[in-house]
Amino acid sequence: MDKVRIGIIGLGNMGTSHAVHITEGKVPRMELAAICDIAEARRTYAEEHFPGVKVFDNATDMYKSGLLDAVIIAVPHYSHPPLAIEAFSYGLHVMTEKPAGVYTKQVLEMNEAAKKSGKVFGIMYNQRTNPVYQKIRSMIQRGDLGEIKRITWIITNWYRKQSYHDSSAWRSTWKDEGGGTLINQNPHQLDLWQWMFGMPEKIMSFCSFGRFYNIEVEDDVTAYMQYKNGTTGVYITSTGETPGTNRLEIACDMGQLIIEDNKIKFKRNIMSEREYNRTDTDSIFGSLEYWNCDIPVDSSGGEQHVGILKNFTAAILDGEKLLAPGYEGINGLTISNAIHYSAFTNKWADVTNFPHDEFYELLQEKIKNSTFKKEVKEQKTLDADSMSSTH
Template identity: 60%
Template structure:
């Protein structure tokens, strides 16, 4: 195979964006050959905008069985990611899913197991991993340049959303439609970067406020505290109800601190580690010599096209994945732990009881304002599409 034939499942906002850059030939050695959507209007859009040669399907199963594709990008609502991915793997297709991996880890774990048995290339659209700022930050942490991590803080409150945004679709900001609020919709990238750079916490205590700033049933304001095996702590603050918002990611270690803000990476580097200074210094008041270093960052963020290109190269050439699909469970684990902590009003250890989480989630789904279409068993967005 010298070219990957790709089908896109769900051509709403994100799916149509993927379809357009594939149709434009922006991903080398990839060809858009099919799209699928349950909404006839979106299929009409595809016919008018993607070319007459693109095969159109009314349901995913028909596309998977058609032999028209070698691989699929799944850009449907959250709950549908795992079942559609599983179905694709069972038909011998490579899979790239949109974030989040799913809504609850038990569902995602099943998807990961099927993916690993399939032998197919499985990616997730964690496009912020292509950002050279976060790549450099990860390098500084993983290489030991920062020393052992002591504290992590991320204030990520520039996710402002108006009430009209939530009112634009009945599924938005509901337990049955999305499975959560800011944590599951806006923050999957942030929580993925958190664990990708700093690792997984040992336990979580979170305070989620539901409908604090909007007329919605899910969380729109979260403050969470995390603890790590080595004693490091972390605080994650997010909301869709503040304007102007802040995006400041700070990691403190034994050899200084690194701050990412406004696209810049600044390293306050200690000449001697704090722990060594603490042991050896005898002068009472004092602190280690510190250098403020503006860290050079090279390259450009390739975003969604970059992840898709990397996935295609993995299929054709065996190139290592920047965002393996099986890693989608990690950020979701933190998100689920935050929700469960809030629901139980208590600490949650990681790993947590996945059956208990699903039980608590199901209670909220059952009382949700939005219900799935039982006939189609699909969730419709504002345009009536996947």
Template identity: 55%
Template sequence: MNKVRIGIIGLGNMGTGHAKYLINNEVKGAELTAICEFRADRLEWAKENLGEGVQLFDNLDTFLASGTIDGVLIATPHYDHPEVAAKAFKAGLHVLCEKPAGVYTKQVRQMNEAAQASGKVFSMMYNQRTNPLYKKLKDLVSSGELGEIRRTNWIITNWYRSQSYYDSGGWRATWAGEGGGVLINQDPHQLDLWQWTIDMMPKRVRAFCYFGKHRNIEVEDDVTAFVEYENGATGLFVTTTGEAPGTNRFELSGDRGKIVIEDGKLTFWRLRVSEREFNETFKGGFGQPECWKCEIPIEGQETGHKGITQNFVDAILHGTPLVAPGEEGIKGLMLSNAMLLSTWTDNWVDLPIDEELFEQHLQDKIKTSKVNKEAGFKTLDV
């Protein structure tokens, strides 16, 4: 096998973008051979722009059984990701899935089990993991340069969305249509990077989600969450789509100093001796460890979606380790689900969350969703 035949499921904005770089042969060892899409206008676009070598399907089962593909790239609505992935695994295909992994962790856990049983390559489109800033941060943390993590703070409020944006599609910002708001639509990358860079998930979460606070929508558009880690560290995650101008600042405090990523730069305030050592040895009144402000050089370029797709193909052809293993998609979603569940129950939520309780609350939201009432959108199969 010297080429991976890829089929794209879903030809919306993301699927179309993937199709363009694949058809232009920008991923070595990959060949776009098929599209699955039920909308006639998008299939017509594919026919006109992707050439005769790409077969077009409007039925998923026929597409998966066609024998024209070795792997699929899933770019469908959120709710469909786990079910479509499970069908692809059952058909003996490799899977690259757009984020988020799904809407609720019970659904994603079942997808992960299907992936494991299949033995096929499974990757998530966490393209921000290719960003040199976050790769360097992960390196500094894992190598011990920052020492033990004390605090994590991420303020990510530069997701400004106007009311006209939400009004552009009746499914937008609804429980039935998207399964959530800013956490599941704008923040999947940050929620993934939050835990990936420090290789640590919180042990419990207390969050305050506000629903339709800034816009006439039914889902969350303003969130402040406080987390606690097993080692005693704490963290804060603040996000919204209703502020302008916004901020994107990720700050980590450790025993050996502080690291901040903001405005495309990584700055390390490095302590000459650890805070713990200084505290144990210092005998004066006022004082603090000597600190050096270091502008950390960042090498390499962000390869984005193409980089993750290339890695997926290389894993199939050469056994290259995955940058974003698909099974890890549940971690960022677990944080998102925990924040919502904490708000709905007005209480702390331990991780891993009570998946049945979360799904029960979500189903209640779907039943009264605007999309469900006005467009007959189906509730989730329980």
């Protein structure tokens, strides 16, 4: 096999973007062979904008067609695991959009199906291609920071208007989306959190549901995390602030890292704070010298979605290691579910031994008891023209 014949399930915003990137040749050795969408309007759109690509109205027929080696799943979140499990049963490689699913119970089932299939399984965590986060991760793994004391990430530049929530029937509901900003805007950052720092031991959270908008899910979140080694973390996110902030601070033995505007600044101590504390006994009030350092790093953001698709293709054809294995999707989702769990129950969420079944039941109660009436004012999907390389 010298190319990967790919099918896209769901020609919404992300599905359209992937289709454009592939047909423009941005992913060498990947060919768009089929598109599937349950909406007639999107199938008509696909036929008009992607001539020569077979269009299906259901995933099963596309899986059975013999046209594909792999699929990209780009539909609403609840459907990621069942569509992936079915694709694996037909011997197809799978790339799923983020998040891996809505609740961990279904993602565990997806991971098991992937394992049994032996096929390549990736997830669209495109922020892992960003050199800034790659640099931070490598610095942590090398021990450049010493022990991490506290992590603070304020990411509130996810501003969304009411019209965004009203733009689709599935958005911002427990039944159809499974949550709000945690499940929609924040999966990348929650993945990066665990990718760089590892999984916390437990989480206590405070969430506001429909604080800024006429929605039933969370739009403002503060979560406090504790690690087994004593490291603490605070994660703050919202869709109701503008201009908002995206600032990550890492307090560590060797000083403080500040990540903002896709740049890394390091207030680097000349020695470990712990060592300084042990050895400098001459004065009661001491001050440790530090240097203001700009860490050299490519601030372009990396190849993003295209980079993940290139890596996925190379994994299938060449056996290259995946940058974002699909199995790891459960990690960020566990943090997301734990934040919800703590807010639902007003108690600590045990991340290490997360209660998958209990959380599923709590989510079902939210759906069952919901009295929210969704109003869709105008269904909107990106056009291929707006996704071209000239824009």
